[in-house]
Amino acid sequence: MTGSIEQDTSQTHGNTRILHFLVRLPRSMETVWSAVSTPAGLAAWFTPAEVLEPRLGGAVALRGLGSGEITAWDVDRIAEYTLDDGGRIRFHLERDGDGGTALRFTHEFQGEGESEQGWRTRFEQLIDLLARPES
Template sequence: MAESHHASRAVPPDRSRRDEWARFWAPRHDAVVTRDDGAVLGASGLKLPSRELRGPERCDHWAQAGTEPSVELESQLHDRPSALSLPGRTRIREPGPPAPPQPAEPRAVRDGGLMERLESSVPYGTAVSAGDTHTLRYELRFPQGAERVWEAVATREGLPGWLAVAEPFVRREGGVITLRWQNTDEHGNATVAPGRVTGWGPVRLAEYTVDVHGRMRFELRDEGSEDTRLRFTNEFTGSAASRLDCLAGWHHHFEFLADALDGRPKDWSTWNLDRWRELRADYAAAGQ
């Protein structure tokens, strides 16, 4: 009988249980120990041949010995194999060096609903889609008063500093409006979007429904202490790719809006697509 360091053993098994041992012990087949006298023992305390047995071979060895691992030891090995300490044993030989750590996700890693993302002066937007109809939403807060934010989103003078030239612009519900974007797409094309003012309430609500970009709704609320909350909704029809385009596009324009409110309107001669590409990739990585 192979030597053992356990007072109690499980009932000697029948060889028909070999497959059961294999399933149980194969994942642990590298957990062997070396005794002070140099003998190599299995995790059960059974003396093994000089070469290391693995998986089913080890099960055959136990079967030939007429015994199997103790339940107590199995529990220790399962819970803390690296901390196993039994009389007469000096060390545990683990299965080789650990795998190198995997690099962390660069961005957009979900963690309790939050995401580590690109540094930005404005919060990220969200998208809800029903077929080819997409609704984008942004909740923004600015340290300027409502009158100042209203001027930026609802006047002919304010809109070009962060979004588009508005000409014509009849400032009442039902009035005509044409928005002419100053930035271009990857092919050098600038959007020209004629439409109507479909919602109007000074210093509170401005809604434009235009070609290409659909319905754009700006809702302002004075938060006190000179802060203003802006809730923006954009509803349009298009492909999943266009949804990502617009998520990144609006985000970029709201960064321009934050600058414009701080007295730095966008100089469109410096426009390029680099930031938009970064934001688009970030929204895509976040599953938007």
């Protein structure tokens, strides 16, 4: 099984922009969870987490995006990071077939921010990372 980016949509409400992606990944939820909820996992494909307290209400600081708090945390399923500038990044994991994971991703922000292509490039990096044989 290889990964794929099956859907991306963009909505604008006033000056708030919301990007949605559905990414199918060839690894278990536990493996994908590590990639979206740990400093080492995030740094491998997205950005370094200079602070990440893995719990609801914990502090988070993502290089280049800012700092804030963890506003949703359901181990192995949901990690949501809300940043002080009003941005919100949410990773929602679901089982997908035999051993795969569907990642439903949302990025909500105001003003100028990351483009769909920027996220697509990051998710391609995540797919490549997770397609490597596990050691």
